[in-house]
Amino acid sequence: MFKEWRRRRAVxxxxxxxxxxxxxxxWWQLPFRALFYLRLTYDDGRQxxxxxxxKRGQNQSSxxxxxxxxxxxxxxARSRLPAAFPVPGGTVEVKMSAFGLKRCHYVTAEGAEHxxxxxxxxxxxRRAHLDRAHPGLSRWIGLLSVxxxxxxxxxxxxxxxxxxxQVEPVARSIGTFTSPVDLPAWLNTAVGLGAVVASTERALRLRYNWLLDGGAG
Structure with missing residues (x-):
């Protein structure tokens, strides 16, 4: 019910x-623009x-x-994100994360998603072409991102x-915890940059998990 309410608000x-x-x-729009297509065929053969x-890289909250x-x-038509565009037979839903699109799907009236x-x-x-041309390499890249x-x-x-x-009331209540891994600042930075790259790679495949990709933001 809540999902349907949000969809109506977006419409x-x-x-x-x-x-x-x-x-x-x-080609120079690669970092800044996403473009997707939906081809619909009607009963009379018309398409x-x-x-x-x-356009990516803008402030969503504003x-x-x-x-x-x-x-x-x-x-x-146009809409600020998240968007839900009514089209014949369903709705085109568009949502964005901090790293790119996390959703650009055609949802039919029956609930099927494409x-x-x-x-x-x-x-x-280009990422989709890599997946088709080199599926094995694509799977390894996806696994590495995870x-x-x-x-x-x-x-x-x-x-x-x-x-x-380390906060005194918490320490008195449950004790202190020391992380088993203590990385130097430069390595912490490298891991953070790696997480950004990994989430960006997943966004190119419209993959998003609130814990993994949300935590990277």
Whole structure:
């Protein structure tokens, strides 16, 4: 029920588009732009193509990050994130994390979910191509991302517990805790950077876990 309420709230934020043409994806937009497509085929054989265009790297809390929906190459609607665009047969849902998109899915009226297809020139599209061309390498990269995030999360929790138990009332109540791993500052920084890279890699595949990827932020 709460999920449906949030979806209705997101639908209410949708504003009409201005009809401008969708611009091609350029290579220099790799760090800043995400572009996904949804092709719908109707019973009479007619097809329409929806495109979701999002600029990354903006302040979500200020409402600056917007998703733009294009229909057959023309600006059809816009919404600040998280967005839910009504389309024939369902809704296109778009959500972003600190590292990129964590959701860009077509959700049918029956509840089935289908990820949209990334533009082949985008960072997400290039990552998808790697997965198709070299599935073994892709799986190892994905596994490495999870391992890096798990290590980062363990270190973060250990350090937080150690800091909290240094507070006198807490120390008197439950004692103190010393983290079993004491890394130098430079290595802590390296692990943090590794976690950012790992979460960014997962965002390119629309993978998100509130504990792993949320902890990295």
């Amino acid at each position: 209410q934020r949708v504003k009409p588009g201005n009809g401008r043409a969708l611009k091609r994806f350029r 329409t193509v929806y495109a979701v265009d999002v 409402g600056e990050v917007k998703a733009h929906l294009f229909l057959d190459g023309r600006h059809h 990820p949209l297809v990334p533009d082949r020139h985008s960072a997400e599209g 391992i890096v995030l798990a290590i980062s999360l363990f270190l973060l929790i250990s350090q937080l517990i150690g800091t909290l138990t």
